[in-house]
Amino acid sequence: MTTEVRVPTLGESVTEATVATWFKKPGDAVAVDEMLCELETDKVTVEVPSPSAGTLGEIVAAEGETVGVDALLATIAEGGEASETPSASAKKTEQDAEYVEEVKGSPDTRSKEASKDAPGGDSVDVMVPTLGESVSEATVSTWFKAVGDSVEQDEMLCELETDKVSVEVPAPSAGVLAEITAPEGTTVDASAKLGVISSSGAAPAAKSDDSGSDAPAAAEAPKGSGRSDVEDAPSAKKAMAEAGISADKVTGTGRDGRIMKDDVAKAVAAAASAPDASKSGPAPTPRAPVPAEDASREERVKMTRLRQTIARRLKDAQNTAAILTTYNEVDMTEVMALRNEYKDLFEKKHGVRLGFMSFFTKACCHALKEVPEVNAEIDGTDIVYKNFVHMGIAAGTPQGLVVPVIRDADSMSFAEIEKAINEKGKRARDGKLSMAEMQGGTFTISNGGVYGSLMSSPILNPPQSGILGMHKIQERPMVIGGEIKIRPMMYLALSYDHRIVDGKGAVTFLVRVKEALEDPRRLLMDL
Structure with missing residues (x-):
């Protein structure tokens, strides 16, 4: 029986790879999940494990060849010698005699062979x-x-x-x-x-x-005697050559102790930070020395992948988009009165509390219809207008800021929006959101008011062109009809991409949101 070895999935935007290294040659015995070869894409290095035990037959894609996803790399012939390791194949006669003895007296060996072959x-x-x-x-x-x-x-x-x-x-x-x-x-x-x-x-x-x-290679690697048959990653070899560092100075974290590109980077960084005794003067440091009595009061923690991604995406947004922010304020009197009047009846009928987020979501959907460029995005030299609203609702979690997306929010009722926000918020806090639930948003609302923020300038969530910042409701004296009255006021901030949204469109959007919130009846009348 013959098993095909094919190119695995490389990623959403990666369609081809180059065969960098074959670690087996035709005729070699291979075990299940044993690494056969390594592929290099423009971003990552991908290891290709053996899908079954057997003997490596024909190598269809030689080193240096460019192959597409699911392309045939090689074939494996499944046979009686498939479970033999390479070291056993080299000493087949001696191994055969030992195998008879092991089968008779070694239950551990029988268990191991059964797990491989059965x-x-x-x-x-x-x-x-x-x-x-x-x-x-x-x-x-x-x-x-x-x-x-x-x-x-x-x-x-x-x-x-x-x-x-x-x-x-x-x-x-x-x-x-x-x-x-x-x-x-x-x-x-x-x-x-x-x-x-x-x-x-x-x-x-x-x-x-x-x-x-x-795993002889992994066990013997520290001694320097077991890595002769371990092939390091091509990208790691290149990095070591460029940095002028030998393999014995690098600790490999790859399979069987193989050295990967990241291992080389870590070794170079460690060497650069180590004190150089040969230099007369002190080596420059990125920060001032910390006194011994203060060092014990510091804690260094590695950034989580989520925090690293947040930092990278926010900085990319600043570097790419022409971000500008316009401000306005809204009198929340009518919204608060409407909510207080109907919140009990609303919760009794729909099983969910009536909050402010549904009002803001509906008001934004209403305004986006009039100013569609705020709901659009730039794709190269094209502008992509969206005839729907997938509303992103920013949520703070212990792990960092995430933005779950409520799809087709423009066609949802107040109750449906409130249920979706509650469900997404709970899943976000529990870390249960999937990637699909945080992708595809066309506009975002961020509510810093829940933390007490009075005013801020939110940063765009690429590739979106607009984000609305809500803030704390605070009673302030306002002139109403020639009289000074105390009103619950909220500052609103719209950050937008000035490459696609002009100042007129941004101000118009924010005014429409303000009008809808100060007179919620406009939402019912589509005004």
């Missing part, structure tokens, strides 16, 4: 779940189980952190956690293996007994 085996791999259409990697943030712990099916094993959401990884079956292949802090791709669960509970012992034969 369909499904005794163990189940814990794989990275689906991360989202445009997410290609994640970081293992926390393991809730240790090797040897018993787990139930669907019990949470670990948590992954992507650019926007945290993903929980449940146990695919009941058993014992036999191995953790991706410890905390490891960056894994969308098809990586995180660990192994043994249904019999014997895998931890077998793993410890056989670790020396299964």
Whole structure:
């Protein structure tokens, strides 16, 4: 039986890759999930594991060739020698004799061979779940189980952190956690293996007994004697050559101790920050030395992937868009009166509380119809106008700011909007939002007033062209009909992309929102 080795999914916007290195040659024995080759795209390096055990047959795409997604790379012939490791193949005669002895007297070996050769085996791999259409990697943030712990099916094993959401990884079956292949802090791709669960509970012992034969490169790498047969990533070789650093100065974090490009960057950074005793003067430092008595009062914490993404996207928005902000203020008297009059009846009928966000959402949808460029986006030299409103509602969470999207908000009722906001907000706080729920927004509302903000200038959420900032409701003296009266006032701020939205359109939008909120009947009359 022949199994095809094909190019895996490379990412939403990546359509081709280059075959960088083959780690096996035709005729070599390969095991399931053993790395066969490495592909390089314009952004990432992708490892291609073996889909089955057997013997590598024909290599269809040689090193240096450019291949598309799902292209045929090679074939694997499944046979009786498929489960043999490369080291065993090199010493086949001696191994055959040892195998007879092991089958007779070694239960650990029998368990190991059974798990390799039997369909499904005794163990189940814990794989990275689906991360989202445009997410290609994640970081293992926390393991809730240790090797040897018993787990139930669907019990949470670990948590992954992507650019926007945290993903929980449940146990695919009941058993014992036999191995953790991706410890905390490891960056894994969308098809990586995180660990192994043994249904019999014997895998931890077998793993410890056989670790020396299964991963000689990883065990011997620190001694410098076991990496001769480990091929480092081509991008890492290039980086080492450019930096003038040898492989023995770099700690590899890839499979079998392979050195990856990130490992080289870390080694170079560590070397640059280390004190140079040969220099007469002190090395320049990015910050002043911290006195010993103050150092103990500091805490250095690595930025989460979500926080890094927030920082990058906000800075990109400032660098790309021509952001300008216009302000106005709205008298909330009528909205507050209408809400107080109907909130109990509203909650009784619809099962959800009537808040201010539904009024603002409806007012924005109403204004976006009159000023459609605020609901549009720039795509190259084109302007894409949206005949719908997917409203993003910014929500603060313990992990950072996220923007869940309420789709087709312009066709929803007050009750439907309130239910959607409550549901999305709860999922955001619990870290349960999926990538799909935070993509595709056409306009955003950010409510800094819940934290006490009186006035601010929100930053655009690319590729959107507008974002409305709500603020704290504060009683202020206002001149009404020639008389000074105390009114609940709120400052509104509209940040917009001046490349597509002119000042007239921005001011008109904000005035329409103000008019709709100061006289909510206009929303019913479509005025």
